[in-house]
Amino acid sequence: MQVRVYYEDTDFSGIVYHANYLRFMERGRTNHLRLMGAEQQALFEQAEAEDASFAFVVRSMHLDFLKPARMDDVLDVVTWPVAVKGASIMLAQEVRRGADVLVKAEVRVAFISGGRAQPIPKSIRTLMKADLIS
Numbered sequence: 001m002q003v004r005v006y007y008e009d010t011d012f013s014g015i016v017y018h019a020n021y022l023r024f025m026e027r028g029r030t031n032h033l034r035l036m037g038a039e040q041q042a043l044f045e046q047a048e049a050e051d052a053s054f055a056f057v058v059r060s061m062h063l064d065f066l067k068p069a070r071m072d073d074v075l076d077v078v079t080w081p082v083a084v085k086g087a088s089i090m091l092a093q094e095v096r097r098g099a100d101v102l103v104k105a106e107v108r109v110a111f112i113s114g115g116r117a118q119p120i121p122k123s124i125r126t127l128m129k130a131d132l133i134s
Contacts, residue, residue, distance in 0.1 A: 001031040005073045016069040021103050022061075025093050028077030029107070032091070054118075059088060059110040067102045069095070075102070082106070084125070087117040
């Protein structure tokens with residue numbers, strides 16, 4: 001997914017403010033689901049039929065900031081699944097400018113229902129194509 005860096009994404013020196021990479025990566029995870037054919041509205045409707053109090057939440061993130069992005073850069077946010085375990089999915093993400101990797105991230109997303117971690121329901125795993133990941 002491509003993102004252009006705007007003035008609002010930068011600090012006073014024209015470099016992307018570190019917290020804005022989180023926003024870029026959030027969009028990348030959403031777009032990843034869309035590219036896999038799992039539309040978010042369909043996910044929500046299916047899950048609400050099973051349990052109205054579900055949510056996917058970021059459980060943990062590990063970030064490595066390698067190089068800065070600057071105003072007007074066009075960045076690629078690349079997302080891929082690494083592992084699926086009962087109640088969570090581990091994703092890897094990179095923010096790139098051309099061949100340069102600017103930020104690397106490992107993101108664990110957990111499925112919660114009723115305020116507690118729960119196994120990801122089969123219907124959601126199927127929509128997300130999670131069973132294809134080992």
